[in-house]
Amino acid sequence: MADSKTVVVATGNAHKVVEIEAILSRVMPGVRFVALGELGDFPDPEENGADFYENALIKARAAQEATGLELAVADDSGLCVDALGGAPGIYSARWAGEHGNDEKNNELLLENLSDIPESRRTARFVSTVCCCFPDGRHMTVRGECEGKIAFEPKGEGGFGYDPLFIPDECGVGKTDKRPNSEGRSYAQLTPDEKDAISHRGNALAEMEKELPEFLAEN
Numbered sequence: 184m185a186d187s188k189t190v191v192v193a194t195g196n197a198h199k200v201v202e203i204e205a206i207l208s209r210v211m212p213g214v215r216f217v218a219l220g221e222l223g224d225f226p227d228p229e230e231n232g233a234d235f236y237e238n239a240l241i242k243a244r245a246a247q248e249a250t251g252l253e254l255a256v257a258d259d260s261g262l263c264v265d266a267l268g269g270a271p272g273i274y275s276a277r278w279a280g281e282h283g284n285d286e287k288n289n290e291l292l293l294e295n296l297s298d299i300p301e302s303r304r305t306a307r308f309v310s311t312v313c314c315c316f317p318d319g320r321h322m323t324v325r326g327e328c329e330g331k332i333a334f335e336p337k338g339e340g341g342f343g344y345d346p347l348f349i350p351d352e353c354g355v356g357k358t359d360k361r362p363n364s365e366g367r368s369y370a371q372l373t374p375d376e377k378d379a380i381s382h383r384g385n386a387l388a389e390m391e392k393e394l395p396e397f398l399a400e401n
Contacts (some may be wrong), residue, residue, distance in 0.1 A: 189216075189217055190207075190213065190217070190232065190254045191247070191252045191254070192217065192219065193219050193246035193255060194219060194242075195220040195260075196218075200216055200218045202378065202383050206387035207254070207387060210395060217248050223317040224353055225246045225250075228241050228244065229241075230273075231363040232259075235309055236311050236325070239322065240313045241257075243314065244253045244276060247315050251399045254349070256315075258312045258383060259313075261308070261347065263307050263309055263371050265303070266304065275344070277342070289344060289346065291333070301334075304333075306329075306331060306348065307327050307382070308348060308369075309326075309385040310381075310382040312387060313387075322390065322397050324390045325386055326383060326384065327385060328351075328380055330349050330350040330363075332347050332348065336368075336370070337371055338366040340370045341369050341372075346368050349366055349368050353376050353379075354376035354377065354379025355379070356375060359379065359381055360380055361368055
């Protein structure tokens with residue numbers, strides 16, 4: 184671990200790399216976090232897991248094998264809407280058919296919720312983060328953020344479903360939280376405000392807390 188200076192992050196999404204590095208760098212000082220896409224043109228692994236946990240592990244192991252780097256981190260996350268039976272869930276990024284088409288995915292979400300009143304638009308973002316180590320071990324954590332779905336997009340920041348997701352809380356500084364009384368969407372929060380309450384932020388905070396003990400076990 185101490186000799187490993189680069190962690191490959193199994194994503195082509197620069198936003199995710201920034202979020203992951205901002206938190207894990209505190210317990211992995213001196214380590215460079217780099218997106219898989221920056222290291223070469225690697226085929227995407229088949230994400231055929233039954234849940235977020237399995238898909239995160241699939242992606243982390245594939246990145247580790249493809250690059251030959253000792254450490255790999257992957258996140259599998261998605262939006263789970265109660266009125267839709269938990270959909271889009273693990274299919275969030277490709278719900279409308281084309282992987283990563285945020286505009287189409289958001290349009291489909293609003294279409295499916297067109298007759299759903301505010302009281303039944305509850306939802307949560309879920310993130311599972313997996314870190315694979317050179318000895319074959321892996322560590323996986325889960326984070327969630329509760330909220331509801333807006334009736335129209337709000338804000339220019341973020342990515343994915345961020346403009347439609349209104350979290351119940353928002354961050355104060357880097358770690359404190361308060362009720363989101365203004366009803367701002369993920370896309371309207373500053374990076375620090377989002378990191379303090381986001382599903383990925385919650386998962387990474389759990390990994391930050393547990394990682395030193397995990398590494399000390401062997």
